[in-house]
Amino acid sequence: MKHLVMLGAGHAHLHLLSTLAAQPLAGVQITLVAPYQQPLYVGMLPGFVAGHHTVQDCVIPLERFANNPAVTWLQRHAVNLDAVARTVTLDDGSTHTFDVLSINPGPMLDKQKTEQMMPGAREHALFALPLEPFGALWPKVLELARQKPLRFAVIGGGATGFELACAVAHRLPASSVTLLSGDAAVGTNYPAAVQSMMLQALKARAITVIQERVVGIGAGEVTLASGARLASDVPIIATGAQAPEWLGNSGLALDTQGFVAVDVYQRSVSHPQVFVAGDGDTRVDLNLSLIKNLRAVLAGIEPSPCAPQAKTLNFLACGNQRAIASWGNWSAQGRWVVWLKDWSDRRFIKAYSRG
Numbered sequence: 513m514k515h516l517v518m519l520g521a522g523h524a525h526l527h528l529l530s531t532l533a534a535q536p537l538a539g540v541q542i543t544l545v546a547p548y549q550q551p552l553y554v555g556m557l558p559g560f561v562a563g564h565h566t567v568q569d570c571v572i573p574l575e576r577f578a579n580n581p582a583v584t585w586l587q588r589h590a591v592n593l594d595a596v597a598r599t600v601t602l603d604d605g606s607t608h609t610f611d612v613l614s615i616n617p618g619p620m621l622d623k624q625k626t627e628q629m630m631p632g633a634r635e636h637a638l639f640a641l642p643l644e645p646f647g648a649l650w651p652k653v654l655e656l657a658r659q660k661p662l663r664f665a666v667i668g669g670g671a672t673g674f675e676l677a678c679a680v681a682h683r684l685p686a687s688s689v690t691l692l693s694g695d696a697a698v699g700t701n702y703p704a705a706v707q708s709m710m711l712q713a714l715k716a717r718a719i720t721v722i723q724e725r726v727v728g729i730g731a732g733e734v735t736l737a738s739g740a741r742l743a744s745d746v747p748i749i750a751t752g753a754q755a756p757e758w759l760g761n762s763g764l765a766l767d768t769q770g771f772v773a774v775d776v777y778q779r780s781v782s783h784p785q786v787f788v789a790g791d792g793d794t795r796v797d798l799n800l801s802l803i804k805n806l807r808a809v810l811a812g813i814e815p816s817p818c819a820p821q822a823k824t825l826n827f828l829a830c831g832n833q834r835a836i837a838s839w840g841n842w843s844a845q846g847r848w849v850v851w852l853k854d855w856s857d858r859r860f861i862k863a864y865s866r867g
Contacts (some may be wrong), residue, residue, distance in 0.1 A: 669693025
């Protein structure tokens with residue numbers, strides 16, 4: 513009996529779990545380590561914040577997968593990984609050995625790393641990632657906003673920061689929203705046409721954009737690299753996803769960003785028994801490739817190289833029932849785009865919520 517340990521309930525793991533009834537892994541016992549009962553789908557977070565979706569619209573009931581006798585679900589966090597000894601230690605002190613390990617926790621922010629970059633963040637800021645704690649805290653922010661208009665500072669100029677800034681401005685029009693994009697312009701990883709659409713959307717919602725790094729967060733204010741201080745009742749940290757802290761001492765070879773360095777099979781380049789989900793957790797092609805290769809290795813078959821798609825369809829929600837779509841250098845915006853995004857999001861939730 514081989515032992516597969518799956519760290520996290522990211523998209524690739526959800527898909528693998530959903531296929532087990534029809535395509536079981538013979539001779540494999542699975543341990544799923546996932547702390548949240550109902551993972552929140554990242555694509556619907558902006559709609560939840562904007563008030564277009566309830567939290568129940570956006571979550572996947574993980575307990576339905578726990579009924580499979582081949583799966584043991586542990587509602588814990590991983591705190592240590594020893595790739596040489598092939599062991600994972602959880603936050604209750606228990607240690608679990610594995611023959612094959614798959615890492616797919618979904619996007620997250622490392623609070624310790626963030627605290628080093630922005631002292632005071634852990635005490636005074638709201639972290640957008642992981643999604644589940646943010647989703648639980650957002651209703652409390654809405655309660656505060658009912659008492660008085662709030663000053664929001666959204667920290668991060670990528671997709672998450674942009675979407676959250678737009679969603680907050682739509683949901684709480686009496687409050688002010690400032691988007692702090694750091695050293696780079698808003699949407700710097702997108703084509704110029706998409707960046708222009710993003711800036712237009714921010715301007716239309718009266719969102720102030722400041723291209724400057726945040727170097728400290730205190731009670732009622734954030735401090736910028738220039739030394740200026742910006743009043744903020746609710747700082748929201750929405751910078752790019754970070755590698756979990758426990759990877760640092762795992763013994764795995766890491767890339768310059770601290771994530772696991774992988775080969776063309778999505779295996780660790782230093783420890784081939786460790787697999788890692790695709791870029792950004794939402795890349796369907798990479799996630800399906802991971803599942804295929806996990807099944808192959810567990811069956812004693814050689815894995816296949818992953819060939820990522822050259823272009824992927826991306827959506828950016830603009831808060832007010834409009835969205836931006838991009839496919840390579842092609843881009844468009846409008847209400848029909850948000851309809852397409854909403855259809856895609858609800859299809860995803862439905863696929864993993866059926867009993």
